[in-house]
Amino acid sequence: MNIKYLSLFLLSFICLFGKAQMQPQVSIGLFEDQSASLSTDRIQDLYQKGKFTTLSSPSFNPGYTESIFWLAIKPEALPIGKEWLLTVDNSHVNILDYYHSDSLGNLKLLYQTGDFFLFKQRPYPEFTNFAFPLQKTGGLYFLKVDKRKESLQAPMRIISYRDLAETNMNANLINGLLSGIIIMMIFFSLVLWISTRKRLYLYYGLYITALLLWIWSNKGLGFEYLWPNSSFFPSRARPVMLLLNIIFSIQFLQLFIGQTKKSYLYYPNKVLQLVGFVFLLLILYPAPYENSVVTVKYAQNILTIIASLQSLLIIASAVEQIWKGVKEAKFYLAAILVLALSGLAEQLYMYGSIMLNYYVAQFALLGGLAVEAAILLYGLAQKFNRYRKERETLLFEKSEQQKILTHTIVDVQEKERKMFADRLHDEIGSMLSVIGIHLSALKKNTPLPPANHQDKLQQADEMLGQVADTVRTMSHQISPVTIEKLGFVKALENLVQTVNKSEKLYVELVCMGFEQIDNYPSNYLNNIYRIIQELLQNMIKHAEATNGIIQLIEHDDVVVIMAEDNGKGLTQERLENPSGSGMNSIFSKVDYLQGKIEIETPGNGTLINIEIPNQNIQTAINE
Template sequence: MPGYLLSVLFLFIFTAVPAQPDHPQHTDGAARTFLVWEDSSRAATVSEALEAYHTGRFSPLDPPYLNPGFTTSVYWVALEMPPQQEALILVADNAHINHLEWYAVTDGHADSLAVTGDFHPFRQRPVIYNTFAFPLQPRAPLHLLKVDKAFESLQAPLKIVTRQELQDNRSEEALMNGILTGIILLIVLFGIFLFLTTREPVYGWYALYVLNMLGWIWANKGLGFHFLWPDSYYFPSRSRLAFATANLIIGVQFLSAFIGLDKNSRIRKVMRVFQVIWGVILLLILWPMDYRVFGEYSMSLQSSIPVFTLIAVLFIAAALVQQIRKGNTPALIYLVATLVLLVFVTLESLYHLGSVKLPEFFAHFGIFTGVVLEMIIITFGLAARFNFYRKEKEAVLVQMHEQQKALTDTIITVEAEQRKALADKLHDEIGSMLSLTSLHLGAARNGGPANGEKLEQASGLLMTISQTIRNISHQLTPVAIEKYGLLHAISDMVQIANSSGRVRIELVLIGFRNEQSYPSNYQHTIYRIIQELLQNIIKHADASNVLIQLVELEESCTIMVEDNGRGFDPAQAGPGLLRSVRAKVDYLQGRMDIDSQPQQGTMTNIEIPLPGKTLTEQH
């Protein structure tokens, strides 16, 4: 957001605040006069401009600051000064003027000295400088500068410096630009590091946001044209607007992630609309066409963009205030960082207008400094956020460990209860039947009229024992899973329960045709869940009909068991209800819901993710 906010603020300040007289002190004491003539036809030649000068159509430009705002005209600036021995240079302190022509007038004749601008290669500049610098002819009493930025917003502070002063300024700017760029690049690397460490999108958006902001600064200061795209005639005039618009799109994305806006919130939806509109604007900016052909339309679009963007910025600011009132600390950090930047932007802008006095450093590097401070503040906020989430993650891990421990304790307890029940069954049923069989066999061995009857009774008991042992074996380890597969094992279990005649069970199995690809433990646990639900119905529900469904889906499987038994009131059920089943469902990271009413039966619905999958959140 701040990238475009800078552009918006520039436009409003430069078009709304008049430049104040600011007459610099010159060491040579020479009198300089700046005059300006507006060529609304945009077709005047240098001879016609010189004629306009001689006929008095030029007006004084005091202070020497060309600031018409959005314009459709071309401007001719005349510089009157006596011949000088020292080499002087005129600086037009704006890196984004499309076309400039520089002339020296001697004996009424204008000689062309340079043709440059961001519609021309950077090497065409008469002096290698990020803005525009034009050497004066020492013996020429008059110089003319043609300034063409038609259908755009034009601001051009003009000043005369010596060659040494220009060299000193260039060295100082190179040093400070390098230092401040290095700081921002370190912040970018920090964001990339956090993103690679955590894989959280907020840090990736932050790195991209800061890098794009650096692109805007380089474009605004002319560094991009100097070092990155020096031969382009297409991008220099669009670079600031392109970076600013892209920064709005990226900035809103980062802001939403940074302050934790819900994707479905009203604020986020409105911001998404802004992003779409800015995306369309960015495409129009980068569209490879000569926008001067559509000059009036292009200027209308450019002048309306700041108004629309200001509305969007005010909305975002209101959203930030709303989030701050809700106790959103990152929103407060972001707002403070943005306000710090705006202070520096406003001060530097007013300095260039001659409205305030600033130390030399802040006068030329105020915006750069403001951006660095903004990024540092946000970086501290991100570092605090990273530390907070790290502690939160540790707390979650501790909680998961406690839950896993509780789950393990539950499984151990349930297994102990099952072993005890199995021991009781072996002792009470198998033991008593074996003792009775032994008595029958002993009586048959002693002989007697009932010998055949005793042998037949012993044989029947042995068959019962065999069947009981088979059932116990299935309860311990469903051998049928290993031999015939999960579906066959479940069908066999239901068939055994149906054969008792106590309940009628209907079984529906869908999917699991490739069940061999699932781990054995996964299949065994599903089998146990269905087995325990069925046993619970037979023992407690007093049901006559049961429906069991096992359905394989794309990401999960569902188990639905429904009976027409006595049911129960869930509000009165204890926490231990189907504890063993719940433990197994939790072990497989599934969900379990029980729906029951007294005398209306019970329906248990279980959803379990397939191996390697996870369940989506329920809404």
């Protein structure tokens, strides 16, 4: 996606419809009713006395006001042969009363409309903005403009019905194109969210959607197409969408540029987000508009302050992350600047400060949003590609680690097999050979004294007992069958008792949990048993400890094994490479169970802490 070419395309498309439409020179007078109480007769009288000020251009922008404004339009200069209209290119005037005064001074109310009334109540509901009929002959027209306790900008045009219809058709085409592009990008972000389950893409969609709805509300498109039968929401739509935009934009910003709690701007952004949410609830409170907080000047000032703070915090946050070398922050800053410049141009047009082509003025902000959304989506795509590459690298590294782990497990198993083979050959084999010698001596015909005969039988019997004990011990080491016969905890207790009987080491066992082990895989319990078994062997063989404690604790999400002894501990070299200190088998089993191990040598002795994910949870879920 080439953002430069997309921007040029959108600008060229908008300007394609930009032929200038010459407006007839019609006299428009303006009078401000500061008391907001003058009657129509009084207004006519003031007009006759010349109290109306003639506008130099068809626009007036008082800003925040508590007055009612009256416009007097003299249609005498209109060319004959066309159906002429007066349009107000601001879709958010609360009340508009349109009067006609004939040659005798009789004043008649023709239309009453505004965003306090249903959309279908407009004189020409086929147009988004307000349009009122003008006839060349037959007196004078008065337009009462009431937007008290709000900010008022009223750019106007004198235009023929045919030209307005053409303009409206072109505007709908541009709006459909730009909105379609934006909606496509929102849909693409939702696809990314569904495929990755990363909240970043969801908040991108929510942020761009809130911005799009705010622009639609600002242009009156929301009133025309989304809530045409509401008299409550149209006057609240713009602040509601603005606040939703603030809330979602902060969330998206922090995820997109990676702003964490370490940033000085993280909590100010969160506070502003909370303030925006509270103010949103106040605006949506179902009170009459005249009594609602949104009608007071202070509420509008608060909205202005919130929006200004948001802009400053966004720019500061982006600059902060750019300084740290975050590439996404550059995309974000570029996108925000495009939208800001577009909004500034449109706002200056609304205030009458600059003259723009009608289409550029009407769709600068929507076009800016399309470019902003494209820039951000391009940044998201780059981020997604990096995420995919990092994931592939991680999977490759994990695969390599798994290979190493598999080799380690195989090596450990081979060493264990060799150890068992050596014990079978050296211990059991030698004892069986001695037993065979004794039995052979008994078979010979050489007479033996009864005492010698009895001694040889007793020695053979004792050695057979040793063979049986050794075979039992080795079988337990190969496969802890006592877990199946006695249960997991009892098997551990028997293991510790066996160690304590040797009188070389006294170990205390503390076991918390494991009352219900039915959901545990047998391999999982066997590996934990093996780990504890090898910890005990290390205490005896390597640590040369005399006292130790083994704690086994079952938590909801993790199983903890803590082993502590008073042995000679580990040297610094062994502490830096503990897997080479006779603990290879333990490390391989912990890695196999996806756990982690920590070793400390606080003076004398060793403290080993092992945390293994509780597979009881996953088993229960799978079932």
